[in-house]
Amino acid sequence: MKFIFDLDGTLTLRETLPEIARAFHMEDKINALTAQAIRGEIPFMEGFIRRVNLLAHLSVADVAAVLERVEVNQPLVEFIAKNAADCVVATGNFEGWIEGLCKKIPCETVASKGEVDIRGCVRLTQILKKEDLVKAYQARGEKVVFIGDGNNDAEAMRLADVSIACGIVHKPAPSVMQVADYAVFDTAALLRLLEQIHQPCAGVSVVISAAGVGSRLGLGQTKSLIRLADKSLIEIQLKQFSAVPDVRIVVGFQAQDLIDVALQSRRDLVFVFNHDYFHTKTGASLYLGARHANEWVVAWDGDLLVHPDDIEQCLSGGANYVCVSQKASEDTVFVKVDAQQRVMAFADDDGDFEWSGPACFHRSQVHFTSGHVYALLEPLLPLPCKVIRARDIDTYEDYKKAVNFVSSWQHGNANIHKYYEQLAKKIHKPIETRNKSPDFSAFDIDFIRRFSGQSKHLLDLGAGTGLLINPLIKEFGRITAVEKYPQFSRFIAREPHVELIDADLNDFDTSERFDLITIFGVMNFFNRDEALKLYRKAIRWLQPGGVLILKHQMGIQEDVLVDGYSEELGEKYYSEYRWIQREIQLVAEAGFVVDEPVDIYPAAFNRWPNTHFYALVCHPNLQSALSS
Template sequence: MEVTKPMPSKSKTIFIFDLDGTVTKQETLPLIANSFGLEDEINALTEQTIAGNIPFVESFIQRVAILGKLDVNEVNQLLSNVKLFEGIAEFINTRHEQCVIATGNCCEWVSGLASRLSCECYSSSAIVENNKIVKLKSILKKESIVKRYQAEGYQVVFIGDGNNDMEAMRQADIAIACGLTHYPANSIMSVADYAVFNECSLLRLLHQINHAQQGTSVVLSCAGIGSRLGLAKTKALIEVGGKKLIHFQLEVFEKVEDLRVVVGFQARSVIQAVLDKREDVIFVYNHDYFQTKTGTSFFLGSRHANEFCVAWDGDLVVHPDDVDHCIDFDGEYVGCSDIVSEDAVFIKTDDNKNVIAFALDNGDFEWSGPAKIKRDNIKYLSTNVFNQIEGLLPLPYLKIRAQDIDTYEDYKNAIKFIESWSNEK
């Protein structure tokens, strides 16, 4: 059954950036501590706070108590020279009316740093006497900034990395977990729509959200639990021929710029397996992976993607010589193969080499995937990718050499399939 998921209809977008570790290349409070010989206490508190083991407000009060004895001008000068991610800073400075900074740090310390970014900066504030911080006056609640812009009719995109960003990210229309300086806190991964670990991939995603982009994105769905296979792990992590299946996929997608990996079950393990080989991937979360199927993952992966999206299941093995045809095909298509899987979905075709229907009992070929669909034609539903496509038929078919892995018998056949093309070399 098709399910309609309401999407934001707001026409204007605001990007709210956390500062430390998101725009800056290092956390500022540990930098202050290291520069003034107070690193042991501060670093321990900062690590525990980022991880979510100590509430931000409690930790921040303690850290300010330690660092408040320092001369605010010296601290401000120190932070004025902290290194920024240059591409992100340029994005902010060239779109200053669309961007704001939200930092829990004290404005008395970060005003010089913030002046390098030509956008509004919201921060905490303190009472200063004799050039020392004697008391905190206010601690910024980042979610209040999100709500303020939403009330003004904005679609809010929040980019953050630490536990103190969680409520703001939960409230935001689009939440991006940023792993540029350290792995994002587990708490924000549970509410994130996206996760990125590379400045180029973050910038690519920001541009895609801001304006529709031309070109082709590949959406690799790796969120499922692989229940029919019975190996107690998501299929992206199974080994075929001594190599993780996800690593096979990364090899064949080496030339794909906008590769989106949809994660759900064992998300952290899948993310790490991808990062072991490639950092510029955009990770997309399907948090409802147990209740939904590949059609949902494809929809989520296609949001804010390029004009055309290639739906590629994480358990699909395609002959390397056929991969470029799948990506470069001009327009929309449905991928199919000879009937090789144990529990296949079939396609029925006409004389014009179009797919006219899917079937569960018989057909001309096996629906193997992939499929290339215009982003604007992809709708939210909780079922399968082929259910997405049914309403778009007829569409041309592209016959490829492929093996889907749904059952243990399919798994054994996939091993033989890979061995067969290895022997061709």
């Protein structure tokens, strides 16, 4: 393998000819010709000859002294030093001018040649054509990787086995971008890519396939650039991948626009070109993006949105898996799963879940296909599946759903505060906190009595107006009730063994230990992070053998978000009913073991088809407690 590096603007941190012009006060003429050549407005050879002719009267030694002071990209030079036998510098500059500069770069240099007259001035005799150098190495059986930025590099890059457009110093010429396999705009990204090309690397790479036109959506732009919640889709994705070192974006339609937007979020990206984006689908983009990637590749569609809380499990790598979600999109691919939650087949008509897009491959499993990514997965089935919350955007209806989906991420305990703050100002009866729902307190009370005792200390979190604990006053030796709104807690009975604490559950903490902790009708007002934090505090507050009991509405098959005007309440209302399996996973993550969910109410009290009231009896996981 041979790595051929352009010199000016690739290995140097400044272009060399403008440096000469500046030193000898010839900037205007030289800079104008340089800019024209870089932009491809004049052939490189013509531009180079004209520039050299302008400088021909200068002493070669004086010019070399100027260029010797030009700073080089030291991390790239260190890569070359480690792989000197595999590297070469190719430059159209006259070899005498760059002799001192290239001594800083420990590999062979190939440059233009000339004669030096008795005055010490140069006359060119041979101008390097970099494409000839590429052909020469390929004729020897070498695989050639070319790294360049200017118009004079374009033909060499077209012929190279792998070509990298380097935008570290300035934007690569359009002619370079039209033939490049990769584009990088940061030294760290280029170094990472060079190491990956040189030899396979361990770890995980995320490949975002964003090359398509997005014609079905009808917005006239690549879907990665559509805006949701004041951010483009690619900006949202890149924020979610901030902890992933190797992120690759496959670009095609509107490539430069997408590159410009993505670089505003992150500079160390690797851009991969799918120049045939109009005739190929996501499978081809994944293949191109996975070339030279790390050992494990996570495929990610450019139109995919995943809930922030589910990102981590999508990116674990290390094994094959497919991420699926509840059916929500208009035009989608379905998956069929077996009892072991393994994906058994993909289908166009119907299935158990919607294939949401993320999938993990070993790099060796990704081969070229002009079709879709799932064509690469089908030979690998059955595969484990991970259920996530996700939306993809194929149609305008999908887009509208995606806007609401992203908006829901920002909500949580703070959103319901406005509703309850208004209710607290006007409440007259304890029952008004039921929000016009039936009063099911009798079922709650009967259930808690199973865990009561005169020797026990009860902690009731989100105690409200005392609908649960007032009838249980005599059932416990001590009761501590925590409620955010004093206007609610004034309805709780005042007894010597009852302690009232007005506090937000997000902020509440205590050094006491309790036999029983109850959180009834509250957790649907907390987002995932808030809930996990509270559950982790609860396990610390329990006595050995203590129990946490949760009861609230949960999603039956998926998360259910209520955010907007409620006809029933005549108010704006917010509630997040997490899928019951997700809630159980959340509680388990905090260190609990959950008994079989209890269907606590008669069917008539579960008024909505997509949510259900459950009680969860949670015990500290002894193994988890011992390990911590």
